[in-house]
Amino acid sequence: MTERLSAQLDHVAVAVPDWEIAQRRWCDQLGGGIVAWGDSGVFASRQLRFANGTKLELLRPASNDPGNFVRRFLARFGSVVHHVTFKVADLGAALDVVRAGGLDVVDVDTSGSVWHEGFLRPSQVGGLVVQVAWSGATDQEWAASIGHAPEPPAPGAAELLGPTLRHPDLECARAVWTLLGAMITEEDGALRCRWPDSHLDVVIEPGEPAGPVALRMRGTPSLPAVDGTGPAVTGH
Structure with missing residues (x-):
């Protein structure tokens, strides 16, 4: 039997061109609290936390x-879902599991002291970038390192449940996400992928083209995709 990845689904990231416009939806309207930010010189990011503790990263070109x-x-x-991030205890061992399962790993970077990462090809996962990472710092330590006190979600904030993806071959998708450690159930013709110790999950619906469709949230009505703001929100 092929070994499965042991990981926590940590966050989902959305690409946006501008903070101010994006934050009107994700912070002002849906109540996300900013817990950390960073700027690599190539990209800048802000991580938001919602009512159920799940995190959304806004990714902007720097x-x-x-x-x-x-x-x-x-x-x-x-402005759609760019990637999901799995955190692991040992990046080298985790990437060995992924490679043994037949997936390619690209852009591995272990040069940092508190962050190591590698990526899976979207063409092999189903139109989505998957980041596998080891972090030597907690969210609180990241925030402290930039002198930021993490903001709690606003009163009445929505809950981020996870992304909905589309895939033309659900059995192929099942094999890939099982390798990535998911516990998979079938619900209404779709696959629901869950991980221990994570409030985020991934729903995969049949269809083409492969890739992300929307973010699912609880405590908000459905919202349309708005360019510059992010993907559609499916309310629950």
């Missing part, structure tokens, strides 16, 4: 270089 990967992504796809 340079005007047209070759910037976030800028290229926005030009091709718009």
